[in-house]
Amino acid sequence: MRQRLAGHSVPFLPPGMVSGFEFQEKHMFGDRQFAEGRMFAFPSHYLKGDGFMDAEITLRVDGEEHRLTVDTRTTILDALRESIGNTSPKKGCDHGQCGACTVLLDGRRVNSCLTLAVAHDGAEVTTSEGLSENGELHPMHRSFMEHDAFQCGYCTPGQIVSAVGMLDEVEAGWTSHATEDGENVSLSDEEIRERMSGNLCRCAAYANMLPAIKEVSDR
Amino acid sequence: MKPYRYERAEDISGAISALADEPEGAFLGGGTNIVDLMKLGVSTPDVLVDVRRLMSDDIEETEDGGVRIGAAVPNSDLAADPTIRTRYPALSEALLSGASGQLRNMATTGGNFLQRTRCVYFQDTTTPCNKREPGSGCSALDGYNKNHAILGSSEHCVATHPSDMAVAMAALDAFVVTHGPNGERRIPIEELHRLPGDEPERDTILEHGELITAVELPPMGFSSNSKYRKVRERASYAFALVSVAAAMDVEDGVVRDVRVALGGVAHKPWRATKVEEALRGEPVSEENFRAAAEIELSEAEPLSENAYKVPLARNVMVRTLSDLSGEGR
Numbered sequence: 265m266r267q268r269l270a271g272h273s274v275p276f277l278p279p280g281m282v283s284g285f286e287f288q289e290k291h292m293f294g295d296r297q298f299a300e301g302r303m304f305a306f307p308s309h310y311l312k313g314d315g316f317m318d319a320e321i322t323l324r325v326d327g328e329e330h331r332l333t334v335d336t337r338t339t340i341l342d343a344l345r346e347s348i349g350n351t352s353p354k355k356g357c358d359h360g361q362c363g364a365c366t367v368l369l370d371g372r373r374v375n376s377c378l379t380l381a382v383a384h385d386g387a388e389v390t391t392s393e394g395l396s397e398n399g400e401l402h403p404m405h406r407s408f409m410e411h412d413a414f415q416c417g418y419c420t421p422g423q424i425v426s427a428v429g430m431l432d433e434v435e436a437g438w439t440s441h442a443t444e445d446g447e448n449v450s451l452s453d454e455e456i457r458e459r460m461s462g463n464l465c466r467c468a469a470y471a472n473m474l475p476a477i478k479e480v481s482d483r
Numbered sequence: 484m485k486p487y488r489y490e491r492a493e494d495i496s497g498a499i500s501a502l503a504d505e506p507e508g509a510f511l512g513g514g515t516n517i518v519d520l521m522k523l524g525v526s527t528p529d530v531l532v533d534v535r536r537l538m539s540d541d542i543e544e545t546e547d548g549g550v551r552i553g554a555a556v557p558n559s560d561l562a563a564d565p566t567i568r569t570r571y572p573a574l575s576e577a578l579l580s581g582a583s584g585q586l587r588n589m590a591t592t593g594g595n596f597l598q599r600t601r602c603v604y605f606q607d608t609t610t611p612c613n614k615r616e617p618g619s620g621c622s623a624l625d626g627y628n629k630n631h632a633i634l635g636s637s638e639h640c641v642a643t644h645p646s647d648m649a650v651a652m653a654a655l656d657a658f659v660v661t662h663g664p665n666g667e668r669r670i671p672i673e674e675l676h677r678l679p680g681d682e683p684e685r686d687t688i689l690e691h692g693e694l695i696t697a698v699e700l701p702p703m704g705f706s707s708n709s710k711y712r713k714v715r716e717r718a719s720y721a722f723a724l725v726s727v728a729a730a731m732d733v734e735d736g737v738v739r740d741v742r743v744a745l746g747g748v749a750h751k752p753w754r755a756t757k758v759e760e761a762l763r764g765e766p767v768s769e770e771n772f773r774a775a776a777e778i779e780l781s782e783a784e785p786l787s788e789n790a791y792k793v794p795l796a797r798n799v800m801v802r803t804l805s806d807l808s809g810e811g812r
């Protein structure tokens with residue numbers, strides 16, 4: 265039957281934060297939404313952390329296991345950045361629209377901002393940082409650098425993880441909206457643009473990302 | 484975001500009973516829509532019952548020659564499935580035209596059907612919206628309604644249903660299988676979603692706590708000759724302005740049978756039955772396709788900003804039907 269997640273610990277607090285409303289305010293709404301007056305009144309027991317909205321989970325991040333107590337509302341993105349201190353995935357829109365938060369979740373690329381940590385207890389998460397092995401940059405990292413495939417770099421970790429996940433999808437024979445021949449997928453420029461459309465770049469460094477990704481796929 | 488309890492049901496009956504005494508509870512699939520709406524304060528469940536791991540994520544051929552899709556199958560796997568690609572290409576194309584690679588990896592088949600409208604007022608809790616807050620009024624009626632409905636709307640709501648997948652499913656005569664407090668049922672996709680009427684807060688006929696567990700595609704010989712065409716404001720990663728899913732059985736230049744459904748035009752995937760009736764038994768020709776499309780659209784009631792959708796829907800239908808009949812090649 266149903267299982268209620270245990271845990272009577274204090275809600276997880278990111279470093280430097282205080283409990284209660286200030287926490288709600290900064291972390292659950294974000295400044296913009298808060299400024300627009302989108303606020304809810306919570307029954308007081310919610311704020312005191314009497315436990316039923318916390319969960320204990322384990323995430324394996326970039327090869328290392330982390331046991332965490334998270335508020336049930338915490339996304340994998342916030343767990344990575346605020347709890348674990350891995351700031352490689354970025355928060356762009358927080359609504360699945362920009363791809364800056366892309367990570368591999370059990371090997372597949374996803375938007376970590378729409379993925380609840382509590383729903384992925386035990387999952388394996390790979391960020392751009394974790395693509396490096398033994399201190400060696402991943403070929404996709406190097407190719408982005410060689411092709412000058414970024415300007416400010418904010419979207420870059422998401423772009424790189426997305427590109428790596430995308431190449432696995434091609435390898436598995438997945439077609440895309442741009443696939444002309446339904447059976448044989450060859451990675452044309454059109455294909456790369458379509459398959460990478462979930463990653464936006466405010467600096468519009470697309471022109472150099474395309475050859476950077478192409479070069480890795482051709483290897 | 485409002486605090487909530489998270490529960491993981493272990494089986495279908497557990498999931499149903501978990502919501503039985505929780506009028507403000509909701510199921511969690513991939514979370515790509517409901518988490519977004521919870522961040523916006525549009526969805527405010529007290530409890531989320533995670534159903535992703537308890538439902539099937541298999542795609543299997545059925546004894547009668549159809550296909551059964553578990554409700555937990557991710558959108559990307561469904562699109563990539565070889566059987567779907569060859570026997571129901573419109574479905575694969577619809578899925579691949581929606582969202583992004585990352586989102587399709589998380590989104591589930593069940594959740595895709597039940598995603599909420601992208602009407603901007605629905606997503607903005609500072610504006611009146613009958614769907615979000617019954618009785619508060621419809622801001623889109625005299626507001627920004629470029630993306631809204633031209634068919635079957637009411638004075639209470641003019642929103643469209645955003646799913647691409649559901650449009651293809653409607654054209655392919657699919658059924659959803661549900662399990663709920665009142666047992667199991669099989670619902671044709673055409674009947675799953677509602678027109679808004681005076682209850683726009685209800686998107687579908689599903690009852691509270693009714694779980695979609697699977698989708699069944701019937702055997703339909705000519706579904707291998709099917710197609711999905713989507714028109715949007717940019718080449719990728721945008722919702723449909725208008726889309727069409729169609730399947731056609733042509734022999735000796737005559738339409739033996741045809742299925743057509745439209746997206747982006749109504750509160751539900753719009754099955755264009757008038758087009759189908761007008762074309763059955765008729766010779767294949769662009770004029771016939773155009774005439775049939777015009778019959779369907781003669782009832783269109785465009786709003787202040789979306790009259791463009793009427794000729795667009797007509798042209799997209801004509802083009803898609805022409806392609807399927809071989810006329811357009």
Ligand SMILES: Cc1cc2nc3c(=O)[nH]c(=O)nc-3n(C[C@H](O)[C@H](O)[C@H](O)COP(=O)(O)OP(=O)(O)OC[C@H]3O[C@@H](n4cnc5c(N)ncnc54)[C@H](O)[C@@H]3O)c2cc1C
Nearest residue numbers: 512513514515516517581582591593594595597646647695
């Ligand atoms: C930036 C962006 C762009 C997008 N573009 C497109 C697009 O172009 N075309 C398109 O079609 N879609 C698009 N989407 C929407 C996306 O397809 C949906 O968010 C997704 O399909 C929802 O599936 P899910 O499993 O994540 O659902 P969830 O978010 O988990 O759930 C959605 C709803 O269904 C309910 N639910 C979930 N599973 C079940 C079940 N088995 N039984 C009963 N109820 C259930 C939930 O309670 C919730 O109300 C886009 C989304 C984003 C964020």
Ligand code: SF4
Nearest residue numbers: 602612621640641642
């Ligand atoms: S169209 Fe429907 S969803 Fe949009 S504001 Fe009106 S009532 Fe709300």
Ligand code: FES
Nearest residue numbers: 356357358363377
């Ligand atoms: S931060 Fe996740 S998609 Fe923008």
Ligand code: FES
Nearest residue numbers: 415417465466467
């Ligand atoms: S490099 Fe600046 S956002 Fe992409």
